[in-house]
Amino acid sequence: MFIRRAEDRDIPALTRLLFQVQQVHHLGRPDLFKAAARKYTDDELSAIIHDDTRPIFVADTGDGTVLGYCFCIYQQHINNNNLTDIRTLYIDDLCVDETSRGQHIGRALYEYVVDFARRESFYNLTLNVWSLNESAMKFYQACGLVPQKVGMEKIL
Numbered sequence: 193m194f195i196r197r198a199e200d201r202d203i204p205a206l207t208r209l210l211f212q213v214q215q216v217h218h219l220g221r222p223d224l225f226k227a228a229a230r231k232y233t234d235d236e237l238s239a240i241i242h243d244d245t246r247p248i249f250v251a252d253t254g255d256g257t258v259l260g261y262c263f264c265i266y267q268q269h270i271n272n273n274n275l276t277d278i279r280t281l282y283i284d285d286l287c288v289d290e291t292s293r294g295q296h297i298g299r300a301l302y303e304y305v306v307d308f309a310r311r312e313s314f315y316n317l318t319l320n321v322w323s324l325n326e327s328a329m330k331f332y333q334a335c336g337l338v339p340q341k342v343g344m345e346k347i348l
Contacts, residue, residue, distance in 0.1 A: 193259065193297065195304040198248035203237050205258035206248070209287045220324030223347075231285070249304060251288070251297045260288035262301045264308075267318075278315035281305070286319070302335050 198206065210230040217225040232240065240246045245266040251259045263284040269275040283305065288298045309317050318340060321328050 193251055193253055193300070195249050195251055195301060198241050198250045198261065200238055200241060201256070202241075202248075202250055202258050202261075203234050205250070206237055206261055207234070209258070209261055209289060210285075212290055213285060213287050216325060217322060220322065246284075247308075249301060249308070251301055258289075259292045259295075260286070260297045260301055262286045262305050264305060266314075279313065281309040281312070281314040281317045283317065283319035298331060299335065 207230060210232065211228070214225060214229050214231065215227075218227050218229075240263070241248060247264050249262045249264070251261070253259060263286075265282045265284050267280040267282050268277055270277045283302075286298060286301060288295075288301070306317060319332065319337070320343070321332055323329070
């Protein structure tokens with residue numbers, strides 16, 4: 193297995209994995225997440241793939257089979273009134289195919305992204321995780337991430 197930037201040929205695999213992520217969220221919060229939906233259309237995925245400020249990294253078996261992905265977004269708040277202008281690499285989404293979990297693919301993707309962020313001189317790496325996704329929370333904590341902020345809600 194090796195990790196590389198996503199290409200247009202990966203869109204079907206990305207779509208399959210996006211559906212898996214959506215299902216986890218839908219099962220945990222059907223009031224917020226639609227069933228059988230996905231975050232991006234094919235056109236949106238293609239645009240993201242070609243946007244150097246939104247790299248997608250995929251875990252490839254070597255024959256083009258995608259076992260997982262990590263969507264990233266460059267963030268910076270230049271001339272913001274109260275935030276410094278540090279460069280942050282935000283992990284928008286990380287997913288390993290449900291049939292390939294437990295093989296350390298997620299950890300390999302995460303470590304690759306950390307190395308990428310260091311090489312590109314980012315100050316930090318951030319992400320959001322839904323509290324309903326306990327396995328993802330445990331995974332990120334095992335990777336050494338700590339809470340930066342907490343989103344809270346009251347359903348009315």
